[in-house]
Amino acid sequence: MEEPLHNTASAEDMLAEEFHRIFEHTMTNGADEFRVSYAVSSKIEPFYKGGKVQINKDGTYMFCTCGTKVNIIDITTGKVTKSIEQILVTSSRALLLKQWDWKESACTRTWKAIHTSPVASMAFDSTSTLLATGGCDSTIKIWDVIKQYCTHSLKGSSGVVHLVEFHPDISRLQLFSSSMDYKIRLWNLNTSKCMMVLDAHYSAVTSLAFTSDGNTLVSSGRDKICIVWNLKTYKSERTVPVYETVEAVVLLPENEDFTALGVTSKEPHFITAGSKGILRIWEAYSGRCVYSQCVPGKPKKDTEDDADEQSLTHCAIVPATHKLTTVTAEHNILSYDLFTLKLTCQFVGYNDEVLDVKFLGPSDTHIVVATNSPQLKVFELATLNCQILYGHTDTILALDVFKKGTKFASCSKDKTIRIWKMSKITGEVNCVAQGLGHAHSIGIISCSRLKEGFIVSGSQDCTLKLWNLTKSLEINSEKATEPEILHADLTEKVHDKDINSVVVSPNDKLVATGSQDRTAKLWSASDFSLIGVFRGHKRGIWSVQFSPMDQILATSSADGTVKLWGLQDFNCLKTFEGHDASVLKTIFVSRGTQLLTSGSDGLLKLWTIKTNECVKTLDAHEDKVWGLHCNKKDDMVVTGATDSCIIIWKDVTEIELAEEQAKQEDQILKQQELSNLLHEKKYLKALRLAVSLDQPQTVLTVIKAILGESNGHERLESTILKLRQDQKESVLKFCIVWNTNSKNCHEAQYVVQILLRNETPEQLLQFNGIKAALEGLIPYTERHFQRVNRLLQASMFLDYMWQSMRLTGKSCDSDIQVEDMEMESFFSMDKTAVGAGKAAITPGSDWPQGNKKQDDAKSTDNDSESSASNNGNFHKRKHFLPPCEYLKENLEPPSESSSDSEDARKSDNQRAKTSVRKIKQKPPSVRKKTKCLKRS
Numbered sequence: 001m002e003e004p005l006h007n008t009a010s011a012e013d014m015l016a017e018e019f020h021r022i023f024e025h026t027m028t029n030g031a032d033e034f035r036v037s038y039a040v041s042s043k044i045e046p047f048y049k050g051g052k053v054q055i056n057k058d059g060t061y062m063f064c065t066c067g068t069k070v071n072i073i074d075i076t077t078g079k080v081t082k083s084i085e086q087i088l089v090t091s092s093r094a095l096l097l098k099q100w101d102w103k104e105s106a107c108t109r110t111w112k113a114i115h116t117s118p119v120a121s122m123a124f125d126s127t128s129t130l131l132a133t134g135g136c137d138s139t140i141k142i143w144d145v146i147k148q149y150c151t152h153s154l155k156g157s158s159g160v161v162h163l164v165e166f167h168p169d170i171s172r173l174q175l176f177s178s179s180m181d182y183k184i185r186l187w188n189l190n191t192s193k194c195m196m197v198l199d200a201h202y203s204a205v206t207s208l209a210f211t212s213d214g215n216t217l218v219s220s221g222r223d224k225i226c227i228v229w230n231l232k233t234y235k236s237e238r239t240v241p242v243y244e245t246v247e248a249v250v251l252l253p254e255n256e257d258f259t260a261l262g263v264t265s266k267e268p269h270f271i272t273a274g275s276k277g278i279l280r281i282w283e284a285y286s287g288r289c290v291y292s293q294c295v296p297g298k299p300k301k302d303t304e305d306d307a308d309e310q311s312l313t314h315c316a317i318v319p320a321t322h323k324l325t326t327v328t329a330e331h332n333i334l335s336y337d338l339f340t341l342k343l344t345c346q347f348v349g350y351n352d353e354v355l356d357v358k359f360l361g362p363s364d365t366h367i368v369v370a371t372n373s374p375q376l377k378v379f380e381l382a383t384l385n386c387q388i389l390y391g392h393t394d395t396i397l398a399l400d401v402f403k404k405g406t407k408f409a410s411c412s413k414d415k416t417i418r419i420w421k422m423s424k425i426t427g428e429v430n431c432v433a434q435g436l437g438h439a440h441s442i443g444i445i446s447c448s449r450l451k452e453g454f455i456v457s458g459s460q461d462c463t464l465k466l467w468n469l470t471k472s473l474e475i476n477s478e479k480a481t482e483p484e485i486l487h488a489d490l491t492e493k494v495h496d497k498d499i500n501s502v503v504v505s506p507n508d509k510l511v512a513t514g515s516q517d518r519t520a521k522l523w524s525a526s527d528f529s530l531i532g533v534f535r536g537h538k539r540g541i542w543s544v545q546f547s548p549m550d551q552i553l554a555t556s557s558a559d560g561t562v563k564l565w566g567l568q569d570f571n572c573l574k575t576f577e578g579h580d581a582s583v584l585k586t587i588f589v590s591r592g593t594q595l596l597t598s599g600s601d602g603l604l605k606l607w608t609i610k611t612n613e614c615v616k617t618l619d620a621h622e623d624k625v626w627g628l629h630c631n632k633k634d635d636m637v638v639t640g641a642t643d644s645c646i647i648i649w650k651d652v653t654e655i656e657l658a659e660e661q662a663k664q665e666d667q668i669l670k671q672q673e674l675s676n677l678l679h680e681k682k683y684l685k686a687l688r689l690a691v692s693l694d695q696p697q698t699v700l701t702v703i704k705a706i707l708g709e710s711n712g713h714e715r716l717e718s719t720i721l722k723l724r725q726d727q728k729e730s731v732l733k734f735c736i737v738w739n740t741n742s743k744n745c746h747e748a749q750y751v752v753q754i755l756l757r758n759e760t761p762e763q764l765l766q767f768n769g770i771k772a773a774l775e776g777l778i779p780y781t782e783r784h785f786q787r788v789n790r791l792l793q794a795s796m797f798l799d800y801m802w803q804s805m806r807l808t809g810k811s812c813d814s815d816i817q818v819e820d821m822e823m824e825s826f827f828s829m830d831k832t833a834v835g836a837g838k839a840a841i842t843p844g845s846d847w848p849q850g851n852k853k854q855d856d857a858k859s860t861d862n863d864s865e866s867s868a869s870n871n872g873n874f875h876k877r878k879h880f881l882p883p884c885e886y887l888k889e890n891l892e893p894p895s896e897s898s899s900d901s902e903d904a905r906k907s908d909n910q911r912a913k914t915s916v917r918k919i920k921q922k923p924p925s926v927r928k929k930t931k932c933l934k935r936s
Contacts, residue, residue: 034615035589035615038637039649041648042647042648044646046331046350047071047080047349048349049065049331051064052065052314053325055318057320059075059323061073061081062075064333069084070083070084073347076383078383078385118135123165124166126168127170132177134163138155138158138179140155141153151189154177157181162178162204163176163207164176164177173190174188175187175189178204178208183197183198184208184219186198200227200239202221209270210251211268214231215231216228216231216237216284219249220247221246224242225240226282228240228284242272244276245311247275247314247315248273248274249270249271249273250271250315251269253319253338258281261341262291265283267285268283268285273314273315278295310329311329313327313328314326322339324338332386345383346385346388352373352644353372353644354640354642355370355396355626356399356626357629357638359401359630361405361427362404366378367646367648368420368429369627370399373396374390375388376399376410377389387429394412394414394441398410398411398442400447403450403452404452405632407422408420409445411442411444412441415440419434419486433484436487437465438461439459439463440459442458442460444501445457445458446502446503448508449504453508454467454468455469456511458500458502462499463491464490464492464523465488466488467486490527490528492528494523496515497516497540501541509524510525510531511525512546516540518538518557519534520541522534533570534570537559539558540557541555542556542557542558542582549591551568554586555586557582560579561577562595563575563576579601584599584624587629589630589637593608594606594615596637598639599624602623602624603617603618604617604639622645625641627641627646637649670692670693674690683702683719687699687723688723696738703716706719707747707750720751720754725767729769732752735752735777736772736773739752739780739784742784745780745784749781752777
């Protein structure tokens, strides 16, 4: 429960306290919602860069060449399922033919093409048993795919053979070819000779199409005509002028209903695809065009341009699915319904450089992409089906989407802006408005946030324009056939150099701009009056962004930094440094508590504002990342770069936390199991479990526990030898770590010794990383060996010092005893002479003279014997007693004989006391010690 507010508190204090509580609660919850990591959810990358496109018989897979590999595309999902280096039967510049099992991505056969130059064309017959190859060496080879040998070698063509085609009736065994002399040759495979030459084209022949009965042939060429040939007479029956460079021609299937396309007669009809970029249907014998395709929004061409980007380069019918597939010069693959020629799906094989990308749709189900072309591409994320939007006449530079997600704006080098609207029902996108007025290319655009009320654009003419959207645009957008014309309501020169970035504040009251002049400026959205200037970047500013929660502006620059600015005092609050190159885009995520930036080095970086820390760096692009946008739920991010890749990133923070928690729980269970195994002394299972945990310290604990047993060495050896090879490799790697520490080097040496003793050199060489293991073990092992040698030398010196001290101590003790007896005898005689009449007992009165001399002689003999024996031991150095034994030997008092009398024991005690007293009073001098040594 909250504590009741004091009555004395003012209203301002209560509001401040409540705001502080809400702020703390928000920050606490926000801290728990920090993003930690993003992972690639899906990727749109190039899969077709020109060349031939093939579709399998059932129409489910499409085969596209992309550089040195062939991609296999699932037509239903639009995703690359497999990639192989070549395909089915392929030819390469290495003069090799390869036969592939594409479902297994395996090459089943490779053989020499026999051609002396690269293969330019290939074709199978209707049974897929014969393969024809046309080479740049003017020859044609026929191959038996089943028996795997060359059956024919046809010579006689002129120049590169760029077209080969079998007659559909395999019983005729006829092959048609065309080369650089613009002639069509008919080859009889029974005789391997040219039967007929069909000469009517004035340019390269691009395709051949046969009727179902095999009696009629339609050929197309770049001379803008199609010719209908009678294969019974080998004469031309009709020349059809099509007024465009034709790249492909296909015949419509017979006995099908094509009335929706204007086909009413039963005579053969063929479809042409060429430089105009549209499909047209022609009557074969009359030469009349019965149908011409109209693409919505696509501008009509007034002139013929063979190199136009909109031209079609390939066309083929898929009978199993009743679809017609075409390929454009922009590497777009389009699929039409054969009976209506309505577009069913479209795939983009190559996007070129991606300049901007945004999420689109009420639920962010689509993305809109601006590439280095005048067309916009709208991808459906579920199927990767693409809509191509025509309207701009030059490269589109920037995009922005309104809050609801159904409308977006684009700007281009053609000095115009366009407003586009997506239908919520069909998902179709149409242009609803167009704005004119800028004098130079429009490089940036931003939409209002609260309502779909206005648009702000910035141009290379250094001006900022505001475009108000009318209500009629919302009402009539569905019915309008032509886009509405917009005019700028406000125009203001805002910078001295190009405007690189424009953004509208979340409340639609402010506009921020960033320019190449190294400044960012804050403007009022109502009249474009200047509010403040942000200075501090050392190079041009590429991106500006308002915080969704606070009065903060983020800017990113070519100087590699990101700065946060306060909107009240225009001061820099924080600077983020980490990019090694220009920071091109920045956005706020996690409710404004984190930043996500993209750079020209292809990296994405996730920053936590509170700590100024880069928590994650994402590396998936290979070039400048111009496009960066977050969806409405703040859990997905899309990026686009100049490497032609578009990547959808998904927030995996919760997934990683759950995985980490599960991993920790699993670790705890395994640790408990390991403890139980050690307690039960099941060392083999414990060691295997410790190795599986990949924890060197845990493995070391197990090994120490094994060595702690009574027969630890034998048990460790038997345990190590029972491990698998991969487990031994892991233990050997752990030994490298243990061997670096003198505390754990003994265990490491034990393990290494076991492996060296029990594994043969051949087996050791099979270990992964054995070279690195030896390189890590040898230096530290040599260091440990040197340390042990130094310790052994130090211990020998200690023995030497101890022996020296022991000899000196024994000699001094015998000298002190002689001195004591002389002094006691002197004092005894003095007292006897002075007090002769007194009966006084002196310390030496009870000692018989004979016994005293015998004792002195005995002690002297003992000392000399002891000294001689010690000297002998010292010089021989055969065996040294430990210091404790020496101390015990020298400190123990000599044992007395049981035959000594009680008086003798008393006199000995008194003599010992006197000698101890003398030693305490005056220690023996060095001269006396020398004398003692000489006497001994």
